[in-house]
Amino acid sequence: MLTSEHAICINPWVEHAKSASEDTPSLILSLVIEAPWLRTQLQLADGGTAQIFPQHAVVVTPDVRHHVDRIAAAITNHLVAQDEHCMHILEDLVTALGRDFADPTLTAGMTPSGRPVDFRIRKALDFIKHAPVANPTVAQVAAQVGLSRSRFFEQFRRCMGVSPQHYIDWVRMSHAVKLLGASDQPLADVAAELGFEEHSHFTRFFAQHMGVPPSEFRRHSVNLSTPKQ
Known part of the structure; x- marks a missing residue:
């Protein structure tokens, strides 16, 4: 409780x-x-x-x-x-x-499981981070790094502790939050920029992950960025 x-x-x-x-x-x-x-x-x-x-x-x-x-x-x-x-x-x-x-065993250069991050998983992370609008499927990311879907899923979860789809959704959500907080674009335009065919699909996706619809999130959000040095 x-x-x-x-x-x-x-x-x-x-x-x-x-x-x-x-x-x-x-x-x-x-x-x-x-x-x-x-x-x-x-x-x-x-x-x-x-x-x-x-x-x-x-x-x-x-x-x-x-x-x-x-x-x-x-x-x-x-x-x-x-x-x-x-x-x-x-x-x-x-x-x-x-x-x-936090887990005191976490050390630089290692995953929380104590294993180094596979270079193909690093490549996959970089690909996903730069493709939030394209919203790649797990199979597409696996093919990008030269692994079968099942092997990629296994390696990714072992290294990162979450499934590839969880990470893809998180990257897309992060991009959505940035767009909502940094501009006053209409929500329909934000949805289109993120690759959603329908505004309602974006609203459902955002509310599923954030607990509130994007319109309410924008009304109550404060963008607290690192001050410039």
């Missing part, structure tokens, strides 16, 4: 949902974090962002609680979109989460 002393750590790219609370309304802060930034912040290997947290249910430490309260204060005082120092609050929170709850 979630309380002020308990939290749930969900690993990247894992689909999840929250049931409605019967007693009191819920207020959810959803952070869409870029994987390269997260890897750098937690000092993880390239591609090592799948199985960060070995335990899902955790007891909130005083330091994590402190940084959560700092973010809450920045939001309620409308500082997030105005003060570049708010980025440091997020950095401090993620660092605390990694220190207190």
Whole structure:
């Protein structure tokens, strides 16, 4: 059960949902974090962002609680979109989460399973990252790196901790979030740019992964990017 002393750590790219609370309304802060930034912040290997947290249910430490309260204060005082120092609050929170709850066996150059990332999987990751609009199938990515679909699926899941389709969807979602936050394009144009034939298909895809339709996400989103040096 979630309380002020308990939290749930969900690993990247894992689909999840929250049931409605019967007693009191819920207020959810959803952070869409870029994987390269997260890897750098937690000092993880390239591609090592799948199985960060070995335990899902955790007891909130005083330091994590402190940084959560700092973010809450920045939001309620409308500082997030105005003060570049708010980025440091997020950095401090993620660092605390990694220190207190991440798998301590994670090491640079290795996957969470302790195995090096296969060079063909690295090639597949690069191909997927640069083809969010094309929305390639698992079979197409497998052919791109010279593996059968079944062998590619097995290798990808072993190295990354998630299925290829989970990763493809995550990359597409990340691109959608960027488009929604960086422009005021009509949603139909965003859907078309992402390769969806119908606006309704994009809305269903986005809501399935984010829990809210793209129109609502845009209304309540704040783009907090790293300040320029």
